[in-house]
Amino acid sequence: MIEKQFTASYQIYDHLEEMNQEDIKLMKQAAEARNNAYAPYSKFMVGAAILMANGKVVIGSNQENAAYPSGLCAERNAIYQAGALYPNEKIEAIAITVKSQKKKVIVPAAPCGACRQAIAEYEFKQEHPIKIMFMAEIGKVIKVNALLDILPLAFDGSSL
Ligand code: THU
Numbered sequence: 001m002i003e004k005q006f007t008a009s010y011q012i013y014d015h016l017e018e019m020n021q022e023d024i025k026l027m028k029q030a031a032e033a034r035n036n037a038y039a040p041y042s043k044f045m046v047g048a049a050i051l052m053a054n055g056k057v058v059i060g061s062n063q064e065n066a067a068y069p070s071g072l073c074a075e076r077n078a079i080y081q082a083g084a085l086y087p088n089e090k091i092e093a094i095a096i097t098v099k100s101q102k103k104k105v106i107v108p109a110a111p112c113g114a115c116r117q118a119i120a121e122y123e124f125k126q127e128h129p130i131k132i133m134f135m136a137e138i139g140k141v142i143k144v145n146a147l148l149d150i151l152p153l154a155f156d157g158s159s160l
Pocket of ligand 1: 039042044045046061062063064071072073074075110111112115
């Protein structure tokens with residue numbers, strides 16, 4: 001038996017303004033996308049903005065449904081749209097931001113497991129890390145250097 005450990009470093013920024021201009025811009029686009037979230041049930045609005053290697057930005061927001069499981073998260077709406085629009089382009093980074101209509105959220109909300117799995121597919125496909133940064137409406141921003149840093153032992157197509 002051998003015992004192994006997962007290690008990943010990530011950055012915590014006190015404010016968005018501490019980040020580089022490219023990251024700030026992408027996060028602002030995520031916040032704009034968040035305005036188009038359709039979240040009448042949870043009142044929890046999420047926006048995502050994806051920066052492609054060609055400089056294009058693809059956005060997404062959560063879209064809910066009266067049949068709850070039929071709704072979809074912002075990150076997956078954005079990543080599938082990126083795949084559909086630019087199938088041969090690398091994905092560089094994803095910015096995610098949340099806002100609740102019920103309370104002030106200041107703690108960054110990390111992407112859910114299903115969204116991590118969806119994004120991981122593209123990281124495997126392009127063999128290039130996808131940076132992930134996420135924050136609430138205001139406050140700290142967390143940035144990870146690669147999706148697989150927050151999804152260790154991920155399932156991938158090699159098992160199929
Ligand atoms: N949601 C996202 O859009 N992304 C996540 O990573 C977690 C949750 C959405 C789904 C649902 O519309 C609402 O937030 C509450 O869970």
